[in-house]
Amino acid sequence: MNSRKATAALALAMAMALGASACSSDSKDDKGGNKPSSGSSKAAKGTDAALTSIVNASDKKGGTVVMENSDVPDSLDPGNTYYGWVQNFSRLYARTLLTFKPAAGKDGLTVVPDLATGLGKASADAKTWTYTIRSGLKYDDGTPITTKDIKYAIERSNFAPEALSNGPTYFKSYLEGGDKYQGPYKDKNPNGIASIETPNDTTIVFHLAKPFADFDYLATFSQTAPVPQAKDDGAGYVKHIVSSGPYKFASYTEGAGATLVRNPQWSKANDPVRTALPDRYQIKFKVDAVTIDNNLLAGNTTVDSGGTGVTPQTQAKVTGPKYKSSTDDSYAGATAYMAINPKVKPFDNIECRKAVEYAIDKVSVQTAIGGSVKGDVATTLLPPTVNGYAKFDEFPTEGNKGDKAKAKDALTKCGHPNGFSVNMTARSDRPAEMAQATAVQNSLKQVGINASIKSYPAGKYFSNFAGVPSYVHEHQLGLMMTAWGADWPTGYGFLDQIVDGSAIKPSGGNNLQELNDPAINKALSDAISNTDAAARTKAWGDIDKMVVDTATVVPLIYRKNLLYRPDNATNVTVTQAYLGMYDYLLLSSSK
Missing domain, CATH: 3.10.105.10 (Dipeptide-binding Protein; Domain 3)
Structure with missing residues (x-):
């Protein structure tokens, strides 16, 4: 199976559904990443502009992206989440084997390498998949990232329901011996599950019990974000997540929110996907949904992180003449x-x-x-x-x-x-x-x-x-x-x-x-x-x-999703890869 063909087919369907081809005002680098155009005067604007373009495009570094959510996440732990908005958000601090390209329109459905150097190499029967990751990768504490950490992340997220119960279990269902392995907290074999091999620090091989033609899509899941076993304490890991992305946690308060700041160990040279323009991200939980809408309209919040659009109480206001040009009605x-x-x-x-x-x-x-x-x-x-x-x-x-x-x-x-x-x-x-x-x-x-x-x-x-x-x-x-x-x-x-x-x-x-x-x-x-x-x-x-x-x-x-983007939000585009919300890898703020 060639996953790129499947992606292209869906991309065409999306373009037809949206009634427009995916032309965008962004420019792209030659490694599959996305580079917002400089100069906001050329940026796309208007109703539904972010469906196929990048709105308020800018290459300016700095600013704070303020996010609010009406409740709490299932978990910000990349191995213990199933909410689409957390999958989107976690890419700021948790890199995966592959990811969806941060880009406008149908390009956002393209699977591109992240930690890996390329897409998976599959056997003819789609039962063996091999990935090579980039060398020189580091966590925010300076320690090296290896494929053993990716293997461990998959073991903890798929085989330890007593500690991590929120995420899917595709790996458990498809890996050889997945029905017998008890997970890293119960099985004390230091080698872990035998069907994931790490012959060296940059190679990881998955041996499946049955063919799985969509495996490259599975490699985009946050469960493939590396976790160092020495730092893991099960459900408690969410309080001290070790970052592999451009941002790390400066603070986290369960039920209240978190602050992300720059990770000095991250290297743009080793990450062609992320622009990492903002200086910080502040996310607040348990904010009344209508209050979030009002904060967006006032420009005090950059985005509702849940990504499901404004409330029915606010809809009439944002579809009126004053605000409509700043809305995107996204499938x-x-x-x-x-x-x-x-x-x-x-x-x-x-x-x-x-x-x-x-x-x-x-x-x-x-x-x-x-x-x-x-x-x-x-x-x-x-x-x-x-x-x-x-x-x-x-x-x-x-x-x-x-x-x-x-x-x-x-x-x-x-x-x-x-x-x-x-x-x-x-x-x-x-x-x-x-x-x-x-x-x-x-x-x-x-x-x-x-x-x-x-x-x-x-x-x-x-x-x-x-x-x-x-x-x-x-x-x-x-x-x-x-x-x-x-x-x-x-x-x-x-x-x-x-x-x-x-x-x-x-x-x-x-x-x-x-x-x-x-x-x-x-x-x-x-x-x-x-x-x-x-x-x-x-x-x-x-x-x-x-x-x-x-x-x-x-x-x-x-x-x-009837989404609203305040004027101070920059590099705004909808991603169908993450349920029609805004792409949080691109989203920036002029404030």
Whole structure:
């Protein structure tokens, strides 16, 4: 498999979806990095300008980027995160084997070398992948970075759920012996897992149990950011992360925020990807979402780090004449949906699940979050901007407004002709998601299904509540609001962690519906093993349809992010590689 072909295919799809080719005002160096144009007078401006260009381009060094978030991250530890915005943000202090090119438009979907000197060298069967990293790399304390540190980082992030439970476990699923290795905290063998070889300090070889044609995408994940074993203390590592990027932590206060400053050990000569223009980054947690919007409008904040756009309360203001030219309505490459858990009664009966599918007025859900500017009505899990999308509607209703008659018929078939009561979850600090939940609640009530909304904080939503099967079962959480964007921009990168049975975890899981269908599991495994790119692409749409047919998910909205950029934000561009938010490797500030 040539991952560059897959990226190019998605890039073309994105260009078509955005209705424009990716022309940008930036210039690029000859090593795959990105160099903002000097002179802001030539920079792109206007509504949606950052979708395909770099807005307020500048090569000026200095300034502070101020970021705010309405809750806390799952973790800033690169090996213990699954939030897209943390993956984007962590590139400032944690370099990975490969990364997505910081660039405007479709160029931002290109995978380029980061720590590595080139893309992976794959065996003919896509079961062995070899990378060589640059020599002379150093941590912020001056110690050398070696491939042994990358191996250790993967071991701790994929094989130690007792300490690090938030991230995905692709490496565990695909490495030879991944089902037996107990992780570095339990397995005292100093050589670690045998299927990752480090024959010298600059070479790392991955031996897979089965073919994995998307492996270069996996090498972009923050889990490949090196971690020195001597500095690791499991969950506590987040308090003293050792930097491999251009910035290091000057301070970190759990639940409050962090400050990043320049890492004197970082070398631009050894990092063709990053511009590293700002002097510092300040990120604040637990800031009210509407307050963040107001701070953006006042120019006191550079960016909402969550990257999901302004709140419904602020939308009318920013779409007015005064602010509209500073907005970007970006496709998020993500779908908002509701999981239906068949392990919670009465959803063990598919007809009860179908009743929910037919009852929901999706247009009311769209209206609740602010209308079409915040997204299109969804009928599939895969959004149209992800490679492999196929258009279908398994539970059609007139105008996507629900069908009471079909819902009532399904209720009768499942033995609850008068309806039933159920608990539904949503994230308390995400106004749009709460609005969606309320709209769904109103739809269900029309057919006799009484949904009680239980709200939880976003930062612990998956690790403590909706992503913990034992908690879900104990509290009878039958319906769970969520949203998902691709781990990398292919159908597999979108679907695997939310529909494969192996993704069900004791905590921190994203397969909220606990779907473990043997046919779906096999179809995913077969498709990612196929080195024929066209066949893989078709398979993703087929698998999506198989999932929706189980009636365990209700696709709601193909999300858009209505982003706002203050005038003092420079080098602003949207990256589809990170769910349609701004690219934090490029983002700078004139303040």
